[in-house]
Every structure is written in C-alpha cells, then in structure tokens.
Amino acid sequence: MKNSDSNSSLDSRINQTLKNVQGLLKGRSIPGKVLLTRRADPPEDPSLRSPTFGRSFSEIDAGTSDLMDMSKEEEAQDTSKQQNNNTSANKLKPMSSNVEITSKEVQKSVMGARATDSARVMKFTKELSGSTVILEKLRELAWSGVPPYMRPNTWRLLLGYAPPNSDRREGILRRKRLEYFDCVAQFYDIPDTERSDDEINMLRQISVDCPRTVPDVTFFQQEQVQKSLERILYTWAIRHPASGYVQGINDLATPFLVVFLSEHLEGDILKWSISDLSPDKISNVEADCYWCLSKLLDGMQDHYTFAQPGIQRLVFKLKELVNRIDEPVSRHMEEQGLEFLQFAFRWFNCLLIREIPFHLVTRLWDTYLAEGDALPDFLVYIFASFLLTWSEELQKLDFQELVMFLQHLPTENWTHQELEMVLSRAFMWHRTDSKVPSLLTFKYMVLQISHNDLSILSTENLQKKSTTSLFT
Amino acid sequence: MGHRVDHEYDYLFKIVLIGDSGVGKSNILSMFTRNEFCLESKSTIGVEFATRTLQVDGKTVKAQIWDTAGQERYRAITSAYYRGAVGALLVYDITKRQTFDNVQRWLRELRDHADSNIVIMMAGNKSDLKHLRAVQEEDGHALAEKEGLSFLETSALEGTNIEKAFQTILTEIYHIISKKALAAQEAAATSTVPGQGTTINVADASGNTSKGCCST
Numbered sequence: 001m002k003n004s005d006s007n008s009s010l011d012s013r014i015n016q017t018l019k020n021v022q023g024l025l026k027g028r029s030i031p032g033k034v035l036l037t038r039r040a041d042p043p044e045d046p047s048l049r050s051p052t053f054g055r056s057f058s059e060i061d062a063g064t065s066d067l068m069d070m071s072k073e074e075e076a077q078d079t080s081k082q083q084n085n086n087t088s089a090n091k092l093k094p095m096s097s098n099v100e101i102t103s104k105e106v107q108k109s110v111m112g113a114r115a116t117d118s119a120r121v122m123k124f125t126k127e128l129s130g131s132t133v134i135l136e137k138l139r140e141l142a143w144s145g146v147p148p149y150m151r152p153n154t155w156r157l158l159l160g161y162a163p164p165n166s167d168r169r170e171g172i173l174r175r176k177r178l179e180y181f182d183c184v185a186q187f188y189d190i191p192d193t194e195r196s197d198d199e200i201n202m203l204r205q206i207s208v209d210c211p212r213t214v215p216d217v218t219f220f221q222q223e224q225v226q227k228s229l230e231r232i233l234y235t236w237a238i239r240h241p242a243s244g245y246v247q248g249i250n251d252l253a254t255p256f257l258v259v260f261l262s263e264h265l266e267g268d269i270l271k272w273s274i275s276d277l278s279p280d281k282i283s284n285v286e287a288d289c290y291w292c293l294s295k296l297l298d299g300m301q302d303h304y305t306f307a308q309p310g311i312q313r314l315v316f317k318l319k320e321l322v323n324r325i326d327e328p329v330s331r332h333m334e335e336q337g338l339e340f341l342q343f344a345f346r347w348f349n350c351l352l353i354r355e356i357p358f359h360l361v362t363r364l365w366d367t368y369l370a371e372g373d374a375l376p377d378f379l380v381y382i383f384a385s386f387l388l389t390w391s392e393e394l395q396k397l398d399f400q401e402l403v404m405f406l407q408h409l410p411t412e413n414w415t416h417q418e419l420e421m422v423l424s425r426a427f428m429w430h431r432t433d434s435k436v437p438s439l440l441t442f443k444y445m446v447l448q449i450s451h452n453d454l455s456i457l458s459t460e461n462l463q464k465k466s467t468t469s470l471f472t
Numbered sequence: 473m474g475h476r477v478d479h480e481y482d483y484l485f486k487i488v489l490i491g492d493s494g495v496g497k498s499n500i501l502s503m504f505t506r507n508e509f510c511l512e513s514k515s516t517i518g519v520e521f522a523t524r525t526l527q528v529d530g531k532t533v534k535a536q537i538w539d540t541a542g543q544e545r546y547r548a549i550t551s552a553y554y555r556g557a558v559g560a561l562l563v564y565d566i567t568k569r570q571t572f573d574n575v576q577r578w579l580r581e582l583r584d585h586a587d588s589n590i591v592i593m594m595a596g597n598k599s600d601l602k603h604l605r606a607v608q609e610e611d612g613h614a615l616a617e618k619e620g621l622s623f624l625e626t627s628a629l630e631g632t633n634i635e636k637a638f639q640t641i642l643t644e645i646y647h648i649i650s651k652k653a654l655a656a657q658e659a660a661a662t663s664t665v666p667g668q669g670t671t672i673n674v675a676d677a678s679g680n681t682s683k684g685c686c687s688t
Contacts, residue, residue, distance in 0.1 A: 205543060208494040209514075215512030247493070247515045247543045295608075307548035345518040345549065354514065400536065403521045 141369040159295040176289035243304035343406035353458040491563035493542030499628035567604040
C-alpha cells in the first residue's frame with residue numbers, strides 16, 4: 001500500500017521524479033508542452049518528428065526504461081547540435097532504410113542505458129534476487145520504469161500473483177497455471193449447448209472484439225494470439241459474473257500478453273510469431289495474463305459492473321481536480337457544455353491504452369502496477385496531467401472541436417519523454433494534494449514549473465513558498 | 473449541449489448511431505464524415521462524436537452525430553445521449569441474423585429514452601458481403617414498414633447509400649421542423665386576431681409597458 005510508505009521512500013521517489021523532470025527541461029526542448037507555459041507550440045510539422053518515431057515497440061522499450069540517464073547524456077549536447085542530428089536523421093530517412101536508422105538509434109540508446117543505468121539495474125537485480133522480495137522497495141523502483149527484461153518478474157510480484165518468497169514462487173505459479181487450465185477446460189472448452197444464452201452472447205461479444213484488439217499492431221492479428229485472448233477474457237468473465245465481459249477489458253489484457261511473451265520471443269514485436277513457441281509456453285503465458293488481469297481488475301471491480309459506478313466516480317473526481325489545478329480550462333470546458341464523461345470515460349475504461357502509442361503502454365503500466373491498491377485514485381492525477389498537457393489548445397476550442405480533439409489526441413509521435421512528463425506532474429500534484437491541504441498551492445506549483453524554476457521543487461522550499469503564496 | 477449557434481449553418485441536428493456491436497456503426501460514421509473506411513477499427517467505448525455540414529432543401533444543416541458503443545453494458549452511459557437527438561440511424565449487419573433480431577430491443581431503447589418524435593432510419597449494413605447474407609432485404613423492408621421506419625441497405629466499405637441514409641434522415645427532420653415552424657407562425661398570426669382570448673399576451677404587453685414607463 002502506498003499509504004504505508006515511509007517518508008524517506010517517498011522522498012527518494014520524488015527525487016527520482018524531479019531528476020526526470022530536470023533532465024527533460026534542461027536537456028532538450030520539449031516537443032509537447034509544459035503546463036500553462038505561454039511559449040508557442042512547436043509546429044506540427046511531420047518533418048520535425050523526433051527520430052525515435054517509427055521505432056518498434058521492443059526497440060524503443062529496450063533503451064528507455066530510465067529516462068533520467070538518457071536525458072543526462074543529451075544534456076551534454078547543445079541544443080543546436082541536437083537539432084542538426086534530428087534533421088540529418090530525418091534527411092536520411094528517404095535514402096536509407098528505416099531499419100538502419102532505428103538499429104543505430106537502438107544501439108545508441110541501449111548502450112547509453114547499459115552504461116549509465118547500471119546502478120538502477122543493479123538495484124532491481126538486488127531486489128528481485130533476494131530470498132524474500134520487499135515489495136515496498138520494488139514498488140518504489142518500478143514506479144519510474146522497469147528494465148524491459150525484468151518486467152515479467154516485476155509485474156508478477158507487484159500484482160501479488162507471484163509470492164515474494166522465492167522458495168515458494170515456482171510451486172505457486174505452477175499451481176496457479178494449472179488452476180487456469182482447469183477453468184478453461186471447465187468453462188471455455190465446452191459445446192455451446194452447455195452454455196446459457198447470456199454466456200453465448202458474451203462469448204459472441206468477445207469474439208467480435210478480439211480481432212479488433214490493438215488492430216494497428218500486426219502481432220495481434222495472428223489467430224493464435226486472438227484465441228488466447230478469447231480464452232482469457234471469457235474465463236475471466238465467467239468467473240466475475242457481477243461485471244462479465246465489458247468492451248475495453250480486451251485492451252487491458254494486451255500489455256500482459258506482450259510482456260509475458262517477451263520472456264520467450266526476442267527482438268521486435270512486429271516480427272514476433274507466436275507459432276515459434278511451444279504450446280506449453282503459450283499456455284503458461286496465457287495463464288499468467290489471466291491471473292495478472294484478474295489481479296489488476298480486482299482493484300477496480302465497480303468499474304465494470306452495471307452503469308460502471310467506479311468510472312463515473314473517478315470521472316467526477318477528475319473534473320474536480322482539473323478545476324482545482326487549472327480553473328481557466330475547467331471554466332472554458334464548462335462554458336462549452338463539455339462533460340468529462342464525454343471523453344474521460346474511455347480513458348478510465350481502457351486505462352489510456354487507446355490514447356497513447358502502444359509502445360509506451362508498458363512503461364505507463366510500470367507506474368500503474370507500482371501504485372497497487374492506490375491506483376484508481378492515482379489515475380485521476382495521471383489523467384488530469386494528461387489532459388492539461390493541452391491546456392492552451394483546449395481553451396481555444398469550441399464544444400465540437402473539443403470533443404473531436406479529445407477523442408483523437410495528438411500523441412502519435414509521443415516518446416517516453418512526454419509520458420514521463422505526464423507521470424512526473426501527476427506525482428507532484430498528488431504529493432502536494434496529500435501533503436499540503438490547501439489546494440491553492442497547485443496553481444503556484446504549476447506556474448513555477450512553467451517558468452522552469454526548478455529550484456523550488458525541493459520539498460522544503462515547496463512548503464515554504466507555497467504558504468506565502470496563499471496570501472498573494 | 474452547450475454548442476454555440478454560429479452563422480455557419482441554419483440548423484444543427486443531433487443524430488445517434490445505434491445498433492449491436494460490430495455492425496459497422498463507426499465505419500458508417502467515418503465514411504459519412506471523413507470519407508474513410510478502416511478495416512482495423514477498434515470497438516467504440518462509451519460514445520464518440522463527429523459532425524458534417526451539408527445542404528438540405530437549400531438550407532445548411534450541421535449533423536452532429538453521436539456514435540454509441542453497441543454492448544449492452546454501455547446502455548446506461550449511452551442512453552444519456554439520446555436526449556435531444558432528433559434522428560437515429562439504427563444499424564444491423566445483414567450477415568448476422570442476431571443483429572437484425574435485436575432491432576426491436578433498440579427500438580424499445582429509443583422509445584424509453586429518446587424524444588417520441590425522433591426520426592428513425594434503419595440500415596442493413598455490409599451489403600457488400602452478399603455471399604454471407606443472413607438477412608434478406610425484403611425482411612428489412614417488412615420490419616421497417618411495420619415499425620414505420622425508413623430503410624436502406626448500406627455498405628460503409630463501398631460507400632453505398634451512406635450519404636443517402638443521412639440525407640434522408642436530415643431531410644425528414646428538416647421537413648418536420650419547418651412544418652412545426654410554419655404551424656407556430658400560423659398560430660402566432662391567428663392569436664393576434666382580437667376575440668381569440670389572448671389574455672396572456674395582453675398581460676405581458678401591459679407589464680412591459682409599465683416597466684418601460686418607469687425606466688424612461
């Protein structure tokens with residue numbers, strides 16, 4: 001539980017976050033926008049896309065689990081040089097193949113990550129290899145991103161699927177997997193004549209949705225992958241009759257599939273073929289996905305029951321939070337008659353999977369899973385931070401433009417930087433909210449960040465200055 | 473809804489797209505508003521939204537279309553969007569009998585949550601998949617006639633009848649609205665005739681006059 005965090009672990013986490021933000025602000029010009037800055041947006045010119053665009057899921061993932069160190073690296077370069085790099089990388093594109101560029105990029109970032117990230121990797125290794133994993137420490141580390149090859153183990157532990165005690169781990173996982181196979185045999189592998197009408201309808205709905213799950217990533221178009229997904233979703237639905245299958249839960253299973261398959265399939269997800277795996281391995285991956293999905297959804301059961309009260313409650317909280325942080329945007333949206341439910345419903349229902357490029361999803365989920373039981377409440381902060389990425393744009397749009405914009409947010413070129421920014425801001429707002437009861441401090445913080453005055457972001461300064469700002 | 477009435481259009485009509493999951497509602501919408509068909513479309517979560525402005529009987533009409541999720545679980549969320557809708561496109565899939573059988577349930581949804589005068593067009597979508605047809609066109613016609621709906625078979629993939637389906641709904645709405653406006657004008661005209669017992673108008677007028685006196 002997050003609440004039981006000691007002050008020191010919170011402080012170390014905020015330090016990590018601050019380092020992330022500092023790296024972001026110093027090292028580069030931010031393609032997105034810092035909240036409430038008055039700086040004009042960089043033009044949406046496709047030729048200015050960062051060279052990382054187009055990198056495959058696994059490649060980009062391989063080198064960017066720790067943004068902080070990458071940023072440090074780039075701090076050394078001056079900005080103009082960086083821009084030159086960008087341009088030359090883009091100029092290269094039409095001439096050389098995309099693959100060449102991406103492999104160079106990957107080499108560089110992997111090397112960078114390995115060279116400078118070793119301290120973090122060592123911490124992870126230490127935590128994971130102990131005879132009893134101390135989950136609090138693992139959470140703290142995982143919050144800022146998990147090295148890709150450690151993700152499967154880390155996620156299983158964070159979700160409470162694998163036990164912290166390493167002696168018991170293998171045995172418990174084996175038993176759980178068998179339990180899943182039994183469920184599949186009992187519920188899924190039966191003729192339709194043994195199903196109720198509702199169950200037939202549910203299975204039909206699932207089979208309609210499986211082929212259109214992450215359809216933009218070809219890996220998910222493989223029939224065997226879709227069948228696995230179908231078994232996971234149907235089994236989960238049968239065993240959770242209060243909600244049953246709800247569209248969007250299919251999306252939530254995909255990060256687990258990708259992460260647990262990454263233990264067995266190497267390289268680029270675009271080239272993964274599930275038929276390279278033995279049926280045993282596929283079954284185990286499937287079982288792990290099932291249990292992890294179950295664990296995740298246990299924490300938000302009323303998100304998917306009738307009328308989805310859990311989501312409605314969080315949407316309301318989001319509206320309230322946004323109003324406290326950024327009153328002008330909030331007022332504008334209100335004046336335009338825009339309701340938060342009209343766009344944020346999907347955010348909560350699919351946990352933002354639909355809103356960001358798929359290759360960033362696993363990084364986002366590191367933070368989700370590190371939050372554990374506190375996740376639903378923390379989602380509100382993440383989503384507020386996400387929404388206010390476009391604070392300025394939103395204020396220029398009328399009702400219809402707002403709805404359209406929010407349904408198709410311009411995140412297709414996002415890299416880890418923008419995501420880290422969203423998470424860091426969410427973290428700081430949440431921290432302020434729980435530490436300083438007066439919420440006026442929000443605006444103060446927001447303004448400070450926008451002025452790039454990061455010196456105030458030490459916790460003591462923050463408290464001192466924010467109290468004075470209350471009276472100005 | 474809080475949309476402003478600007479001067480780019482004469483009328484703004486809110487339309488809802490309903491029907492079972494996977495019948496092609498979102499593609500009908502993207503075809504109509506953006507001329508795009510996406511084979512790899514994702515399921516709609518909650519509601520989505522798009523608009524298109526077009527000419528109806530020489531008037532500029534903006535269609536504000538709300539595309540709803542087909543799954544039953546979302547009814548509680550989506551039915552809120554029926555409020556204020558003047559038209560509905562109820563879609564089924566001609567290759568899936570079940571989606572046609574469910575049309576009655578969707579009509580009930582509309583009766584329960586939408587305005588009683590809502591204009592409904594039924595569309596049998598995916599007409600390009602002739603070899604997979606499970607619902608005959610005559611069945612569609614028969615049901616439409618029985619329920620008093622307009623009816624067309626459509627193909628979002630080929631763009632067949634998509635334009636026509638919306639054009640028909642919007643024209644019908646426009647005719648109803650202009651008839652109502654005409655009736656209201658006539659009513660207003662007759663009410664000024666003395667002896668009709670227009671006491672309310674008189675009272676209003678006198679009230680205004682007295683205020684006017686005080687302020688000047």
